[in-house]
Amino acid sequence: MTLTVRATILQTPEPGRLEVKEDQLISVDDHGQIVTVAPFDTANDRSPDVVLPANSVLLPGLIDTHVHAPQWPQLGTGLDLPLDQWLFEYTFPMEARFADLGFARNVWRDMVPTLLGAGTTTAVYYGSIHEPATVALAEACIEHGQRAFVGRVAMDHPEGTPEWYRDPDASSAIDATLRSVQAIEALSGAETLVRPILTPRFIPACTDALLTGIGELAEATGTLVQTHCSENDWEHNYVLDRFGVSDTHALEQFGLVNDHTVLAHGVFLGIDDRQTLIGRGAGVAHCPLSNAYFGDAVFPARQSIEMGLRVGLGTDIAGGPDHSILHNCAQAVNSSRVLQDGVDPSLARDDRGRPDSRIDVTTAFWMATVGGAELLGLPVGLIEVGRAFDAIVIDLESIRWPHIDDWDRTFEKVIRRASDAAIQQVWVDGRDVTPLG
Amino acid sequence: MTLTVRATILQTPEPGRLEVKEDQLISVDDHGQIVTVAPFDTANDRSPDVVLPANSVLLPGLIDTHVHAPQWPQLGTGLDLPLDQWLFEYTFPMEARFADLGFARNVWRDMVPTLLGAGTTTAVYYGSIHEPATVALAEACIEHGQRAFVGRVAMDHPEGTPEWYRDPDASSAIDATLRSVQAIEALSGAETLVRPILTPRFIPACTDALLTGIGELAEATGTLVQTHCSENDWEHNYVLDRFGVSDTHALEQFGLVNDHTVLAHGVFLGIDDRQTLIGRGAGVAHCPLSNAYFGDAVFPARQSIEMGLRVGLGTDIAGGPDHSILHNCAQAVNSSRVLQDGVDPSLARDDRGRPDSRIDVTTAFWMATVGGAELLGLPVGLIEVGRAFDAIVIDLESIRWPHIDDWDRTFEKVIRRASDAAIQQVWVDGRDVTPLG
Known part of the structure; x- marks a missing residue:
C-alpha cells in the first residue's frame, strides 16, 4: 500500500448525478490503482498519509x-x-x-x-x-x-x-x-x-x-x-x-x-x-x-x-x-x-x-x-476501486462566499467559480504531481 | 499635485479601437482629477511617485x-x-x-x-x-x-x-x-x-x-x-x-x-x-x-x-x-x-x-x-485630462505564455486571460484602493 488519503469525494458516475461520499479512506497500491474506498473508521483506521484540510474536497482528475x-x-x-x-x-x-x-x-x-x-x-x-x-x-x-x-x-x-x-x-x-x-x-x-x-x-x-x-x-x-x-x-x-x-x-x-x-x-x-x-x-x-x-x-x-x-x-x-x-x-x-x-x-x-x-x-x-x-478507454474518471488514482483537491475556502447549505450547490460553485488557484493538490496514477509555485 | 504615475496606457476611446500610449507621465491633482497625460520626458520629468513595473500596463478602471x-x-x-x-x-x-x-x-x-x-x-x-x-x-x-x-x-x-x-x-x-x-x-x-x-x-x-x-x-x-x-x-x-x-x-x-x-x-x-x-x-x-x-x-x-x-x-x-x-x-x-x-x-x-x-x-x-x-454620466472610463483617475494595473507576466508581438494581441490576451490575480494595483479618484491580500 503506497498511499492512503482521507477525503470527501464529489464525482459524477452518470450524466446528471452527483455522488457525494463523505469522509472516505482511499487506499492506492504501488501501481497507482485504487484498492479500497470506504468510510473512514476513526476507531480502527490508521492515520492516513494525507488528510484533506477541512473545507477541501477530492474530485477525479x-x-x-x-x-x-x-x-x-x-x-x-x-x-x-x-x-x-x-x-x-x-x-x-x-x-x-x-x-x-x-x-x-x-x-x-x-x-x-x-x-x-x-x-x-x-x-x-x-x-x-x-x-x-x-x-x-x-x-x-x-x-x-x-x-x-x-x-x-x-x-x-x-x-x-x-x-x-x-x-x-x-x-x-x-x-x-x-x-x-x-x-x-x-x-x-x-x-x-x-x-x-x-x-x-x-x-x-x-x-x-x-x-x-x-x-x-x-x-x-x-x-x-x-x-x-x-x-x-x-x-x-x-x-x-x-x-x-x-x-x-x-x-x-x-x-x-x-x-x-x-x-x-x-x-x-x-x-x-x-x-x-x-x-x-x-x-x-x-x-x-x-x-x-x-x-x-x-x-x-x-x-x-x-x-x-x-x-x-x-x-x-x-x-x-x-x-x-x-x-x-x-x-x-x-x-x-x-x-x-x-x-x-x-x-x-x-x-x-x-x-x-x-x-x-x-x-x-x-x-x-x-x-x-x-x-x-482509460481506467480513470472516478475515484473507485480498480481505477487509477487520478485526483485533484479543491479548496472550498477560495470559492467564497461562505459555503452553502448543500453539496449540490457547493459542487455547482466549484464548477462555476473555481480557478486554478483553488486546486491545491494533484495526483496522477497515485503520484503527487502538484506543480510548484 | 498629489500623484504622478509613469505607465503605458491601453484604452478604448471608441468601440472597435484600441488606443495605446506608451510610456506616459500621468499627473493627478488632489481632487483625483487627471491634469496632464504626456509622453514621459527622461531629461526633464522628475521621478514619478509610481513607476509601473516592466511588463505591466495601465487600463481605465x-x-x-x-x-x-x-x-x-x-x-x-x-x-x-x-x-x-x-x-x-x-x-x-x-x-x-x-x-x-x-x-x-x-x-x-x-x-x-x-x-x-x-x-x-x-x-x-x-x-x-x-x-x-x-x-x-x-x-x-x-x-x-x-x-x-x-x-x-x-x-x-x-x-x-x-x-x-x-x-x-x-x-x-x-x-x-x-x-x-x-x-x-x-x-x-x-x-x-x-x-x-x-x-x-x-x-x-x-x-x-x-x-x-x-x-x-x-x-x-x-x-x-x-x-x-x-x-x-x-x-x-x-x-x-x-x-x-x-x-x-x-x-x-x-x-x-x-x-x-x-x-x-x-x-x-x-x-x-x-x-x-x-x-x-x-x-x-x-x-x-x-x-x-x-x-x-x-x-x-x-x-x-x-x-x-x-x-x-x-x-x-x-x-x-x-x-x-x-x-x-x-x-x-x-x-x-x-x-x-x-x-x-x-x-x-x-x-x-x-x-x-x-x-x-x-x-x-x-x-x-x-x-x-x-x-x-461619470467623468471616468478613459485615462485623459479632465477625468477622474480610476485605473488598474495589469501584470502581463501573469497572462503567459510569452508576450506577443503586438499591442492588439496583448490587449486581447488581457481581456480573454487576465484573472483577478493579474490585477496588481487599483486607483479610484486618484486614491490607491488596492485591497490587501
Missing part, C-alpha cells in the same frame, strides 16, 4: 481530450480572425516555430505544469509536424507526471497546408508518424503514462494517400487515432464536396474511425454519423469555447450523450481561449443553455432554439471525467 | 453597471433553477437575510474588496429592501474606496413578491426609498464617491402606486434610476399584458426613463424602445452571462451601440456566475459570436444566426469603461 500543444504561446489571441487567416497567417507560423527544439522545450516546460495545476491529469495532445518537438512533449509529460496521448501531426495536402509547414509527401508523413509512435513508446516511463496517438490533422490538410497510410498504421499497430470532424460549415462541406460523403464516413472509409478514436468538435455530425461512431466506439471531444469562434453552431452534447455517443470535453487550446477544463465545464453548460433558448430576440420563442438541449454542471463534469475516460 | 449586492453569498449557484423558483425559493430568501445588519456587514466586507481587487472601480448596486443594510453598503464602498451607486430596493406587489420579503405598501416603500437616499447623501465622503439610486426592482414586483411614487421622487430629487427592462420573454410579456405597452414605454409613463437611467438586460427591446431610450439619455446594462440563464436570447449589443444607445456592461451578480468584468467582457464577445453564427447545426447557415452582430474585445472593453461612464 480532469481530462482534456483536445489540446494543440504548439498553440500554447498564442492562447487567448487571434480569435477575431476568420478560420482561413487564423490557420495560415497566425497558427501555422506559430506551429512552424517548433522546428526549434529549444523553443519547444521552453513551451512544454511552461504548459505541462500549468495544465496539471489546472487539474488536467490527462491530456490528448496534437503536437506539430516536428518529431523532436513531439517526442519532447511526451518526455515533458512523463517528467511532470501528466497522463497523455501525444501525436505528431501529419499534414501533406498542397492546398490545405502552406509550403513552409507541411509534410513533403504522404510517404514521408507516414514514416515520420511511425517513427514518432515508436519513439514515444520507447520512452522510459511511457508504458503506463504516455501513449502515442495517430494524428492526421484534418481531411482538408491530408491527401488521400496520407489518410490511407495512417488508416493502415492504425490497423497494423492498434494505436489510437485523433483528428477533427465536422467542425464547422466550411470543413463539413469541404469533405462532402471532396468525397461525396460526410466527414465521418470519409474517415471511416480510410480506417480512421475505430474504438476510442477521438474526433474533435463534431458540431455538424448528423444522426447517421453519430450512429456510425457509436457502432465503432469512437466519440467526440466537445470544445464549447472554441466552437463559439470556429464552430458556426453549438454541438448538441445532451442529444449525443443520450444517443450513447462517447463525449469528452476539450479546451481546444488555442482555438479556445481558456486552458481550464473546469472553466470549459461551465462554458459547456452556458452553450447548452443558449442552444436550448436560441439567440435572436426578434424571433418567436418557439422558433429560437432547440428544445431539450440544456445540460447542468453534473453532466458537464461527467464529460470532463467519465466521458473522457470512456472516450479514451 | 472597470465599471459594473448591474450588481445585486445581497446575492453575493449565492454567486455561482442556483442557475439550473427556472426564474420563478430561482427568485421565490432561492434568491428572495437570501435577500431577506439582510434584515440582519451584522450579516450584511460581513458580506459587504468580503464583496467590496473582492470587486475592487477584480478591477471594478465603479459599481451600480441593488441592495435589499432593508435600509440599514443598504446604507451599510454605501458605507463599505466609502470605506474601501469604491465608486458606487447604491439603491435600496422597492418592491410591494402582492403577486410579484413573497409576503415575507416585500414593502408593506407603496407609500411606506416610497418613504423608505427617500430616507435611504437622504441617509446615503448624508454620509461623510459620499459627495464624490457614492451616490444613491432609485431602485424599483422591476415592474412585476411593483404596484402602479409604487412606480408612480418613485417616478415622482426621481422628478423631485434628480436622483438616478435603475430597474430591469425587457429581460426575458416572461417579463417582457408580463408588462405587455399588464399595461398594453412595452416595458420601456410603461416605465417612461411612470417617469422612470430619464437621463442616465440604467435598465438592466434589455434583451427584448424593440427598435422603437431603443429610440425612446436614446431620446431620453437612458441606456442598458448588458449582462451577457446572466442572459445565458435568464435572458432567453442574446442582447444585440453591436446593433444597439451603432444606433447610439448607451450600453454598459454588468455582471448581474448573482444571475450571472462571474464577478469579474474582464471575464464578462470576454463573455460579451462570445455571446455576440453565437448571436451572429446561431446555435442549431440542423439549420441552414443563413437561417441560423443574426448577421452583423459580432463585436471584438475592444468594443467589449469600451462597454466596460467608456460605455458605462456615459451611461452613468
Whole structure:
C-alpha cells in the first residue's frame, strides 16, 4: 500500500448525478490503482498519509481530450480572425516555430505544469509536424507526471497546408508518424503514462494517400487515432464536396474511425454519423469555447450523450481561449443553455432554439471525467476501486462566499467559480504531481 | 499635485479601437482629477511617485453597471433553477437575510474588496429592501474606496413578491426609498464617491402606486434610476399584458426613463424602445452571462451601440456566475459570436444566426469603461485630462505564455486571460484602493 488519503469525494458516475461520499479512506497500491474506498473508521483506521484540510474536497482528475500543444504561446489571441487567416497567417507560423527544439522545450516546460495545476491529469495532445518537438512533449509529460496521448501531426495536402509547414509527401508523413509512435513508446516511463496517438490533422490538410497510410498504421499497430470532424460549415462541406460523403464516413472509409478514436468538435455530425461512431466506439471531444469562434453552431452534447455517443470535453487550446477544463465545464453548460433558448430576440420563442438541449454542471463534469475516460478507454474518471488514482483537491475556502447549505450547490460553485488557484493538490496514477509555485 | 504615475496606457476611446500610449507621465491633482497625460520626458520629468513595473500596463478602471449586492453569498449557484423558483425559493430568501445588519456587514466586507481587487472601480448596486443594510453598503464602498451607486430596493406587489420579503405598501416603500437616499447623501465622503439610486426592482414586483411614487421622487430629487427592462420573454410579456405597452414605454409613463437611467438586460427591446431610450439619455446594462440563464436570447449589443444607445456592461451578480468584468467582457464577445453564427447545426447557415452582430474585445472593453461612464454620466472610463483617475494595473507576466508581438494581441490576451490575480494595483479618484491580500 503506497498511499492512503482521507477525503470527501464529489464525482459524477452518470450524466446528471452527483455522488457525494463523505469522509472516505482511499487506499492506492504501488501501481497507482485504487484498492479500497470506504468510510473512514476513526476507531480502527490508521492515520492516513494525507488528510484533506477541512473545507477541501477530492474530485477525479480532469481530462482534456483536445489540446494543440504548439498553440500554447498564442492562447487567448487571434480569435477575431476568420478560420482561413487564423490557420495560415497566425497558427501555422506559430506551429512552424517548433522546428526549434529549444523553443519547444521552453513551451512544454511552461504548459505541462500549468495544465496539471489546472487539474488536467490527462491530456490528448496534437503536437506539430516536428518529431523532436513531439517526442519532447511526451518526455515533458512523463517528467511532470501528466497522463497523455501525444501525436505528431501529419499534414501533406498542397492546398490545405502552406509550403513552409507541411509534410513533403504522404510517404514521408507516414514514416515520420511511425517513427514518432515508436519513439514515444520507447520512452522510459511511457508504458503506463504516455501513449502515442495517430494524428492526421484534418481531411482538408491530408491527401488521400496520407489518410490511407495512417488508416493502415492504425490497423497494423492498434494505436489510437485523433483528428477533427465536422467542425464547422466550411470543413463539413469541404469533405462532402471532396468525397461525396460526410466527414465521418470519409474517415471511416480510410480506417480512421475505430474504438476510442477521438474526433474533435463534431458540431455538424448528423444522426447517421453519430450512429456510425457509436457502432465503432469512437466519440467526440466537445470544445464549447472554441466552437463559439470556429464552430458556426453549438454541438448538441445532451442529444449525443443520450444517443450513447462517447463525449469528452476539450479546451481546444488555442482555438479556445481558456486552458481550464473546469472553466470549459461551465462554458459547456452556458452553450447548452443558449442552444436550448436560441439567440435572436426578434424571433418567436418557439422558433429560437432547440428544445431539450440544456445540460447542468453534473453532466458537464461527467464529460470532463467519465466521458473522457470512456472516450479514451482509460481506467480513470472516478475515484473507485480498480481505477487509477487520478485526483485533484479543491479548496472550498477560495470559492467564497461562505459555503452553502448543500453539496449540490457547493459542487455547482466549484464548477462555476473555481480557478486554478483553488486546486491545491494533484495526483496522477497515485503520484503527487502538484506543480510548484 | 498629489500623484504622478509613469505607465503605458491601453484604452478604448471608441468601440472597435484600441488606443495605446506608451510610456506616459500621468499627473493627478488632489481632487483625483487627471491634469496632464504626456509622453514621459527622461531629461526633464522628475521621478514619478509610481513607476509601473516592466511588463505591466495601465487600463481605465472597470465599471459594473448591474450588481445585486445581497446575492453575493449565492454567486455561482442556483442557475439550473427556472426564474420563478430561482427568485421565490432561492434568491428572495437570501435577500431577506439582510434584515440582519451584522450579516450584511460581513458580506459587504468580503464583496467590496473582492470587486475592487477584480478591477471594478465603479459599481451600480441593488441592495435589499432593508435600509440599514443598504446604507451599510454605501458605507463599505466609502470605506474601501469604491465608486458606487447604491439603491435600496422597492418592491410591494402582492403577486410579484413573497409576503415575507416585500414593502408593506407603496407609500411606506416610497418613504423608505427617500430616507435611504437622504441617509446615503448624508454620509461623510459620499459627495464624490457614492451616490444613491432609485431602485424599483422591476415592474412585476411593483404596484402602479409604487412606480408612480418613485417616478415622482426621481422628478423631485434628480436622483438616478435603475430597474430591469425587457429581460426575458416572461417579463417582457408580463408588462405587455399588464399595461398594453412595452416595458420601456410603461416605465417612461411612470417617469422612470430619464437621463442616465440604467435598465438592466434589455434583451427584448424593440427598435422603437431603443429610440425612446436614446431620446431620453437612458441606456442598458448588458449582462451577457446572466442572459445565458435568464435572458432567453442574446442582447444585440453591436446593433444597439451603432444606433447610439448607451450600453454598459454588468455582471448581474448573482444571475450571472462571474464577478469579474474582464471575464464578462470576454463573455460579451462570445455571446455576440453565437448571436451572429446561431446555435442549431440542423439549420441552414443563413437561417441560423443574426448577421452583423459580432463585436471584438475592444468594443467589449469600451462597454466596460467608456460605455458605462456615459451611461452613468461619470467623468471616468478613459485615462485623459479632465477625468477622474480610476485605473488598474495589469501584470502581463501573469497572462503567459510569452508576450506577443503586438499591442492588439496583448490587449486581447488581457481581456480573454487576465484573472483577478493579474490585477496588481487599483486607483479610484486618484486614491490607491488596492485591497490587501
